[in-house]
Amino acid sequence: MQRDPQSLRYSQLFLVPEREPNGPLLPSDLNFHLLRQVHPDHLTNDDWIDPLVFKPNSSDFGLASKQIRENPVANRLGLKPGQAFVLYTEPPPDGHGNTSIGVVAISTAAAHLAEVPPHADALGDDPFHACLDWRGLDGSSKAKKRDRSLARATLLDSAEDIGRWQHGPVVP
């Protein structure tokens, strides 16, 4: 993965261990959907989302979490949006106890277009966990900021293309 040599890596910025995705690169497919939880801070006045919902947070070290959506037609195992929401929000031991108001979906084709490669990334308690690898867009240069902004716009386009909310929004 090419990186801006002048930039700090996410692991250096946030003092967390860097790791690689646990699974292979996912194919570019308009019907291969990845689910994304939406924090209430990213809800906009028009009941839609801020593109920053796709920005990796400090604990992601460049690998932004998603979940693979099931697709019975393609014989693809995964979670329904409602299931992903419950897993994310229910307190332990049933879930992870995080905050979300709903679920949107993006396609792996959009992730490839945005140059944030989608990977399978199964975790112990979340076998359908996936991630988008933002490390190739890491850096503080103007060009990298532009590329990240456009990548988020592309992912937002995909979420709109798929039909906006796949679960919720459940406004508290």
Next chain:
Amino acid sequence: MTKLTLRGSCLDDGPEWNSDVPRWSTHDRLHDDVFALLADIDSQLCEVDALRDAAIAEVVDASEDPIPQVSIDRAKSIIGQIFASDCVLSKAYVDEAGLMLRWAKGAWRFTAIVGEESDDLTIQAVRFSPNIRLIFVPDAAGSAVAEVLTALPRA
């Protein structure tokens, strides 16, 4: 005079995303898609003759330096026409690169980044089928570069 540069790339059969490799001379299918793409833009946005002609010249002469050029003024002209026509701004927000303007037209979705400098203008066009993305962007020297990034769906 600022310039636009046209580059091309695609997803090959392998797993790697080769975003920096010009492949005009080796992918007939990409050529066809680029022609169709430019014709589509031409019909929808009008007045992209210079960009289209440059791309056609580049594709025809693919064995040579694949860098045709048109002016940034042309890109700005296109933007002006977009908002002067029946295109409707769907969303405006600020991201780390600047003011983001979004709209859609037909099967295309557009995003423009308007930065602080007079020539700081980036336009992205995305169409999810057949998975095509174009970026028109200024380069580091202050010239304007149009990158055409084309990701073809796998067979």
